[in-house]
Amino acid sequence: RCSHDDYSSVMRLAIDTSRYAMxxxxYHKxxxxxxxxxxxxxELRSDPQALLQRSARFLGLDDFTFE
Incomplete structure (x- = not known):
């Protein structure tokens, strides 16, 4: 099994060399x-409430409590 750091490195390489980055x-442009x-x-795993609130603000929605 690979460690979180190894997995993150592999995923970063895959993203950097894939069409995802392009x-x-x-979209950014x-x-x-x-x-x-x-x-x-x-972030979703560690603090889902914060991520959902940030998403709601981005969409122009009122904050809500995730239960």
């Missing part, structure tokens, strides 16, 4: 930094 760059919200799965 597609994000295109079209929407600008304020029109693009990137979410992190680790």
């Amino acid at each position: 597609q994000l760059a295109r 079209l929407a600008g930094p304020e029109g693009l919200l990137l979410l992190n799965f680790d």
Whole structure:
């Protein structure tokens, strides 16, 4: 089994060398930094309430309590 750091390194390499990075760059160019919200799965696992509140603010929704 690979460690979290090893997995993160492999995933970063895969993302950096994939079309994902190019597609994000295109969306960033079209929407600008304020029109693009990137979410992190680790943040979802560690603090889902904060991630959902950040998502709601990005979408212009009122904050809510996740239960």
